[in-house]
Amino acid sequence: MNGTTTAPASPATLLDPAEHWHHRLAWLSTVDHKRIGVLYLLTGLFFFVVGGLEALVLRVQLAVPKNHFLQPDTFNQLFTMHGTTMIFLVVIPVGLGFVNYFLPLQIGARDMAFPRLNAFGFWLIPFGGILLHFSVLAGGAPAVGWFSYAPLSETPYSSTLGVDYWAVALFVLGIGSVATAINIIATVICRRAPGMTMRRLPLFTWINFVNAFMIILALPVLNAGLAMLLIDRQLEGHFFLPFHGGSAVLWQHIFWAFGHPEVYIMVFPAFGIVSEVIPVFSRKPIFGYAFVAASSVAIAVLSMGVWGHHMFTVGMGRAANSFFAISSLLIAIPTGVKVLNWTATMIGGRLRFDVPMLFCIAFLIQFLLAGITGISHAVVPLDWQTKNSYFLVAHFHFVAVGAIVFAFFAAVYFWFPKMSGRMLSERLGKWTFWLMVIGFNMTFIIQHFLGLLGMPRRVFTYPNLPHWGWMNMLSTVGVLFMAAAALFLVWNLAVSFFRGKIAGDNPWNAWTLEWATTSPPPHENFHALPPIRSRRPLWDIANPDRPDPVVGENTSEIESPDKTKTGILTFIVSEAAFFAILLLAYLYFYARPQPGPGPRELDVPRTLVFSLCLFASSFTLWRSEIALGRQRRGSMLGWLVLTITLGGVFLVGQGMEYWKLFQTGVDVSTNLFATSFFTLTGFHGLHVFLGLVALLIFLWLAWRGDFAPGRSSAFEAAGYYWHFVDIVWVFVLLTVYILPLAR
């Protein structure tokens, strides 16, 4: 803690060759949050290069009018892959990577709450990336855009497997993000060091904590939509196919109900980074901590209800447009509050213009511009004119690159010393910075004007209209500057990793806990933690005569609930979001009946009987938990067996229902009732089945006598999940079976 530096002991000197080999191989099997964080960042960097090269090729095609460098279909494939890669394989992994590495350090934790779940969440990213890119070998990459609008994404219009791989890949990536988000929430709630109360959390941690809630609510919405799309494509369902009564607009609703929170999911890690870097390089605490923290919550809540502004041009009607316009304008308020906070932090500070700060200042200016053009898209008439033009392309690249990538660059320069023990070169960093600023603004500022001149987006080439040629050429030249900047970054990383200046524990004189340990931190993160009474524990140590005022009650006691229960409750919230979408989709089509079979085909009395079995199983499981609490093993096993039997009986009942429908020739592809019915009840049945598997595992464990006193929390957590599955069935039963009786 005294700031002296000991070079980390090289494993090569301590280990024999076999152990050394294992130590290196252990990167593949690691559950250490720091290594996983690095893996996230490297994966993100790799795909950043891939997506960047795709962008470069796209811009070369667009450099001159009437260009035939790329075939139209190749262009579409590349621009789909560019968007999907940058969003799901770059921005999300890099954000999660920084969170993975630094969030546990910032709260003084030893690791994430669930280290193995953490590794699982990470490995889904390369897996998803491979699935996505495998499409190239399986008949061609998807060519439908990252938004994959129906009905273009449906089989009649995209007959190769590209869209299927796209959908499966995103499904997998979504599961990975949700797993990591659950981990983040459980870590922050259950793994804080003594004294690190929720009100003392560093802003990076707080903002990403809020972000995790957005992830668990928004990603399941996408996954529900992807499941429906896959059912359409693989099982001949009809959800999004208009000529069978499906709704292409429904896809847009589902996609943007995910897609708008997704914008904030991507930008929140950037907000967190900027909220850490600007105070350190202004030598002042953040101005208005509570406002930055609370405005994050406001943005998170609002972001769920503003997706309609992506659909003004779809024809939702004037009423819906007006409401979404207002709510979209409102979201500018908490965002503006943040910008004011960051700016006010700099005012009167002793600014240090190191590379991280330079990137943050550029972030502020560019994010402000992104926000202004963003607000213009909340204004319906203006949106009508500019939505499908390059104006919008410029806008969202100002968010995605001007804000997010710039903040990530800041984070790389800020935290690389902590991760590697060595400083990045300031000189190369300034080259990267200026090339990036020049290249980025050259590429994207001009695109606003291109859009206002009427150049549509998503086109593979364009006619030689006045000014379009030189503007596009300028834009393409800018990309070359950005590519050079990326090369400088990679070069800097490679050189500095081996030959950079030794960093020491706290090279920037920062104040949060990650700087209280060695660089890189030891496996267990901290040998000893400083006392935590404020938001800047390291300031308090360095300035004992004028410490920060104590935040909240002067105590080092913190509540840390059971992590298993916290994790499972969080998981239940995300499952609830998934089922909510399936239920709403069912209702949507129920209200628009199609010819063919309908709810009348269903056997209500029999289903009620089987439902009673399922509801009874919640009761028996509860009895089993009580028996476990009283240490009565036989009774616990008996009730558990009964629970599993009742659950099994329910599944048999569902099977009978399905069998009868199949007998009368009703399957997923019959009509929309059948499609939505089988999807909803099928996913519920799948969850019952998985619950049964979990209970069987518990039965086995209990049989072996594994449940020592005080080890029952996992069993209770499984119980929560089982009860949740039953509650979902209450809603399914009411919607699918009872509601038609009221007609």
Add this chain to the structure above:
Amino acid sequence: MTTYEFLTTTWRWSFLLLLFCALALVGYFLAFRRRGRLAYLGGALAVFLFALISPVSALADGYLFSAHMVQHILLVLIVPAFLLLSLPRSFSLPRPFTALTHPLIGWMAGVGAMWLWHVPALCNAATTSSAISVIQTTSLLLMGSAFWWQVLAPRDAQRLSPAAGIAYLFTACTACSVLGIILTFAPVSICPVYQQPVDRLGILSSIRGQWGLTSERDQQIGGLLMWVPMCLIYLTAILAQLARWHSGPHPEKSNA
């Protein structure tokens, strides 16, 4: 009837309502004397009267579903909130009511008030029968009060902790948003009375023509009102919880 005439002549001054408000005011004075917070009570009564005597009420009475929704939101969210805020800190619920202060009951009351009264049969009945309408109004006020008690009870100890309060409000917001989404996208009328209004005031042609409110668009606006502005009310309450949390105990400087 033109819009101007409509806005000026359809205030439904009801002696009973005014008497009720006057009695409420007198009762409040007798109970709390000067300990009460009169401004909040005034707010509650003003919003209450506005909801029930202004042209909004005339429109909600069989013409416009969206006007009904405005009334509904005012009665279930705004009036009870002001009422609870007007209570002095010393106020305690009489014994039999304390059972109603369980958070689950409060949540069910708040969300149930939204869902229950939009069951088509009940929504229709409340619009056509004045007796049921009175029951509806009363129940909305009571359920709204039960909901807000968890957040706005007079003493801090009676309220949920800020974190629990945020979860309480956010889930309620979600549950109501889902109903709003269903109303917005429903192709059938949720409350069929509003489809073919009986034109007692001669305003229907203005509504359909000049205001451009077809019955479909009307229901859409109603759904959107429940979806978007109502969530903003919950959001405001969430922000208030955060403010309360961050303004929590500040120890003396000397402790540091």
